[in-house]
Amino acid sequence: xxxxxxxLQGIITKVRLLHPQSCNMAQIRNSSFNxxxxxxxxxxxxxxxxTKSPEDWKYVERIxxxxxxxxxxxxxxxxxxxxxxxxxxxxxxxxVARTRNHMMPVYLDIRQRGTARHTIIKKIxxxxxxxxxxLRPFLEDLVKPKNLRLQVNEFAGKISINGxxxxxxxxxxxxxxx
Numbered sequence: 001x002x003x004x005x006x007x008l009q010g011i012i013t014k015v016r017l018l019h020p021q022s023c024n025m026a027q028i029r030n031s032s033f034n035x036x037x038x039x040x041x042x043x044x045x046x047x048x049x050x051t052k053s054p055e056d057w058k059y060v061e062r063i064x065x066x067x068x069x070x071x072x073x074x075x076x077x078x079x080x081x082x083x084x085x086x087x088x089x090x091x092x093x094x095x096v097a098r099t100r101n102h103m104m105p106v107y108l109d110i111r112q113r114g115t116a117r118h119t120i121i122k123k124i125x126x127x128x129x130x131x132x133x134x135l136r137p138f139l140e141d142l143v144k145p146k147n148l149r150l151q152v153n154e155f156a157g158k159i160s161i162n163g164x165x166x167x168x169x170x171x172x173x174x175x176x177x178x
Contacts, residue, residue, distance in 0.1 A: 069101050086177040094126035096178045104173055108166050119165045124157045132159060138172050139165055 051057070072084060084102065089095050099105050105122040124131060132152050139161065140148050149162035161169075 072102060083174045083177065089178075092126070092178075094124060094128060094131040094178075096121065096131075096173055097123040097125060099123070104170050106166050106169050106173070108164055109160075117162075117164045119161045119163065119169060121159045121161075121169060122157065124159065128152055128154050128157065128159065135159070135169070135172065139168065142168055 074084070082102075085098050096105065107120045107122065109118045109120055110116070111118070129152065132150065136148065136150065139150075142165065143163065151160045153160070
């Protein structure tokens with residue numbers, strides 16, 4: 001047993017003398033900008049061919065993302081309950097523009113670890129005070145015993161309402177086809 005231990009000890013000391021850097025127990029971690037290695041260019045050896053044939057490009061165009069969200073098809077009723085925005089909005093004093101995904105810009109803002117909830121209506125154009133005047137009675141009927149706290153930000157074109165009223169406001173805007 002002692003001879004094996006002495007033999008192994010001799011091998012370890014020879015390795016330490018021949019390769020001192022391999023016995024260093026400190027690890028090098030390339031986790032920061034200063035310690036990471038430089039990036040070198042990689043030669044691409046893959047053979048490829050460029051084609052301009054429309055027959056070949058139709059497969060490529062099929063997987064490319066679209067640049068804009070397409071206009072939805074005009075249907076009398078949609079299965080999801082979604083309603084498109086009215087086409088003629090010139091006779092109205094105010095207007096709530098849809099998002100680029102054709103959705104109503106009504107959001108729920110949750111703060112203070114879920115205890116504070118605010119409904120925000122964005123993208124309001126036109127007479128924002130008229131919209132507030134028409135929306136207030138509808139929401140006050142929903143929150144009868146409490147006072148409705150509502151803040152109009154005319155410069156930003158948005159209204160902030162205390163509480164979670166997202167579905168009610170989306171219903172109200174949908175009924176008016178805004």
